[in-house]
Amino acid sequence: MDALKSLVQPLVGGGGASSVVDGMKLVVLGGTVETARRVSSSAWSHFVNSFFLTAHFSEEDYPYDWLMLWLSRRPEWQRSREFETTTRTTTPGVSSTLDAMNSFGDEDFDGEGPHTPDPEDADEVPGKVKTRVVFQPTFDATHTIYYRGHWLRVKRGRKNGGSGCEMLSISVVARNNTILKQLILQAKKEYEAHAIHRIQIYFADAYGSWRWTDSRHKRPLSSIVLNPGVKEMLLQDTKDFLGSEKWYADRGIPFRRGYLLHGVPGSGKSSLIHAIAGSLQLDIYVVSLSASWISDSTLTTLMGRVPARCILLLEDLDAAFTRSVSREDGEGDDSKEQGPANNPATTTTSSSRGSRHRRSAAATTEQLSESNTLSLSGLLNALDGVAAAEGRILFATTNHLERLDPALCRPGRMDVWIEFKNASKWQAEALFRNFFPIVEEQELEVEEEIEIDELSEAEVDSVVLPEGTNLQVSAVANVVGGEPTTGVVVPTQEVSSPTGSSSSLGLSTLWSMSSSIVGGSSSAASSIFGGSSVPSSPLSSTASPRRVLVNTRSLDSSPSSSPSPVRRGRPLTTQKRGAGADGSSLGTTTTGVGSSGLSTSTTSTGTVTKGVSEKQFGSTNQTYLPPSAAEEDIVAGQRHSAKPLDGITLSRLAKHFADGVPEEEFSVAALQGYLLKHKASPHQAAEGVPEWVVSERDMRERLKREKEARETKEKAEREKKKKEKEEKEKEKEKEKEKTELEKKEAELEKIRAQLAEKEKEIEEKKSGKSTSGKKKKGGECGGYYTCC
Ligand SMILES: Nc1ncnc2c1ncn2[C@@H]1O[C@H](COP(=O)(O)OP(=O)(O)OP(=O)(O)O)[C@@H](O)[C@H]1O
Incomplete structure (x- = not known):
C-alpha cells in the first residue's frame, strides 16, 4: 500500500512537483534535439540536391567500367574501412592487372611476413592458377575523394526496381557538370591506356x-x-x-x-x-x-x-x-x-x-x-x-x-x-620460323668481353699475325654467320703484319677473302656453315668497336641449305667450338677487332686454323665437343620450349620442314599441332615431318575407311530397319485386312442371320396368315382352331 502511494504522490502534487517539471523539461529537450536533427538532415539533403551535381553510372554501360578502374587506383577507395572481398572483378579486362594495393595473393604473404618464393614450390604445379583476392568497398558506403579541387562523394549501390544492377553515384558541389565530364574523360583515357594491349570480347x-x-x-x-x-x-x-x-x-x-x-x-x-x-x-x-x-x-x-x-x-x-x-x-x-x-x-x-x-x-x-x-x-x-x-x-x-x-x-x-x-609450302616455312625462338641480338653477343684498350701492348705484340692476317678476320666475319652486314663494324686502320707489310683491314678485302674461304671446300668457315653459301656483301665500316668480343657459345654444326640470312646489325662476334666427331669442325676461338684497329686471333684460319684446333681441341678432347643436334633435342625435349636457334639454323630447319610438307594438303592448324608436339625439339620437328605426313595420310585413310565402313554399316542397318519396318507394316496391313475381313464376315453373318430371321418371320407371317385365314374360315364355318 505504501509503495503505491509513493508512486502516485508525485502526480497528485505534494513534495514531488519539481521532479515532474524536470521530467517535462527532459521531454521538451529531447523533442527539440530530434526536431533539430530532422531539420538539419532535411536541410542537408536540400542543400545537396540544390548544390550537388550527381551522376549515376549503371554497370550496363561503359563509363561504369572506366570509373571502377579509376576508383580502384584511388587511395581513398582502397582505404575503405568496410569492404567485401571477391576473387572476381566487375571490370572487363582489369582482373589480371588489379593494382597491388587493392588485391593480394599467395605470393604476397606467407603467414606473417611477406612471401619469399620457394624455388622448389615454383615448379610444383606448372601453370598453377594464382587467384588474387580483391577488396571492394561495400555497397552504400560513401567515400569522399579529392579530385581537381573538388570533393567527390562516391557511392556504390544497386539500382532500385529489383533488377539488381550495380550503380555508381558520384556527387560534387559545382556550378556545372564540367568537373564530371573531365572525370569521365580521364577515367576513359586511363582505361584505354590500360586496355591497350588487350581486346574485349562481347557475346550476344x-x-x-x-x-x-x-x-x-x-x-x-x-x-x-x-x-x-x-x-x-x-x-x-x-x-x-x-x-x-x-x-x-x-x-x-x-x-x-x-x-x-x-x-x-x-x-x-x-x-x-x-x-x-x-x-x-x-x-x-x-x-x-x-x-x-x-x-x-x-x-x-x-x-x-x-x-x-x-x-x-x-x-x-x-x-x-x-x-x-x-x-x-x-x-x-x-x-x-x-x-x-x-x-x-x-x-x-x-x-x-x-x-x-x-x-x-x-x-x-x-x-x-x-x-x-x-x-x-x-x-x-x-x-x-x-x-x-x-x-x-x-x-x-x-x-x-x-x-x-x-x-x-x-x-x-x-x-x-x-x-x-590448306597450308602452302611457303606458309609451312613461315609457320616454322614463327614457332621456334630465334636467338636475341644480345644473346648471340658476348659471354666474355675483353676491353681491347685494356690489352697490354705486350699482349698485343704477342699476337702473331701470320701472313694471312686478313684471313683471320674474314673467318671471324664468317663465323658471324654469313649474314647481312649492316651494322657490322670493322675497323679500317692499317695493321702491320709480322712480315712487315702493312695491310689495310679494308672491308672489301676482308670480305672477298672470306668469300674465298667459304668457297673452299675444306675451309673452317664452310664446316661451320655446313657448306651453305654465304652472301658476300661488303662489310660496312662506319664505326670502330670499342671492344673485342669473344663468344664461347657453340654453333650448330648441322649442314644448312638455307640461303636466307636472317640476322642483321649484330656486332662482330666470335664463336668457340670444338671439333666435331669427324674432326672436321672448326675448334677455334676467334676474336674481333679493337678500336685500335687491331685484328687479333688466337687461331689462324683455313688449314692453319684446322691444325691448331685439332691440336687443342682434337677429337680426343671430348670435353669440348658440342652436343649433336639429336642430343640437344633430347635435352631440349625435357624442357618446356626449344633453345633459341640462330638465324641460319632456323632458316635451314624451316626450309627442311617446308620441303617435307605437301602443298595444300594439311591445314595450318594441323601443322601447328604437329609442331606443338615437338615444341622443344626443332630438329626433330624438321626431320620428322615426312614420317608425320605418312602417318597422317594413313590415319586419314583409316578414318576414311572407318567412316565408309560405318556409313555402309549404318546404311545396311537403315535398310534392314526399313525392310523390317516395311514388313511389319505389311503384316500390320495384312492383319488389319484380315481383321476387317473377319469383321465384314461377321457383319455379313449377322446380316445373313437377320435376313434368315426376317425370312423366317415372313414365312411365319405367311404361315400365320394362312392359319388365321383358315381359322377365320374355320370360325366362320365351325373351323379347325379354337378362338381365344
Ligand atoms: N594462317 C595461320 N597462321 C597462324 N596460325 C594459324 C593459321 N591458321 C590456323 N592457325 C592456328 O590454328 C588454330 C586454329 O585457327 P583458327 O581458329 O583461326 O582457324 P579457322 O580457320 O577459324 O578455323 P574454323 O573454320 O574451324 O573456325 C589457331 O590456334 C591458330 O593459331
Missing part, C-alpha cells in the same frame, strides 16, 4: 544485349601466316574504311563494310580477325547464328546496339539455318553452341555481372530453347536494315561458301571475300 545474349565475356591479349598480325599480301591488304582496307565516314556520307552509301572469310577449317580465319581487331584496337562483338534462342527480332535488336567502331563477328554463317552439330552434313541436333551467348546456361564469364546474368539466364533457358526462328530475310534486314548500326566492320566466317544464299554474300553485305586454303 538471349535478351538482345551484348555481354562482356572476356578480355584477350592482342595477337600480333605477324603471328598469322598467310600468303604474302593478304593480311596487309585486309588491314589496309579496314583502316581505309574506318577513316572514310565522310566519303560514305557524301555519297549516301551506308557506312558499313563486310568481309567474308571462307575456306577450310583451321586455316586462320578467326585468328586473323583477332589480330586485325588488335591492330585496329577494336572490340569484337560475336553472335552465333546457330544459337537456339536467336530470332529475327533479337538479331535486329542486337544489330541496333552494336557500337559504332567495332568488329561484328558472325561465326559459321552457313550454320545459321541448319543448327547442326556436324559442319559436314548439316544434320543432327543443335548442341553445337560456342560461347556463352549460345547457351546462356553455360556462360563462362568471370565477372560477377556475368554470373548474375548466368543465373537469370539459366532460369529462362528452357523457355528459350527451340525458339530459333531466324529467317534469311530477318538476317538480311538485321545486317543492313534501317535499324542496323553504322560504322561497324562485319566479319563473317564459313567453311561452306556454297551453302550461302547469294543475297547474303552480295556486295554491300559482304564487300570483300577472302579464301583460306
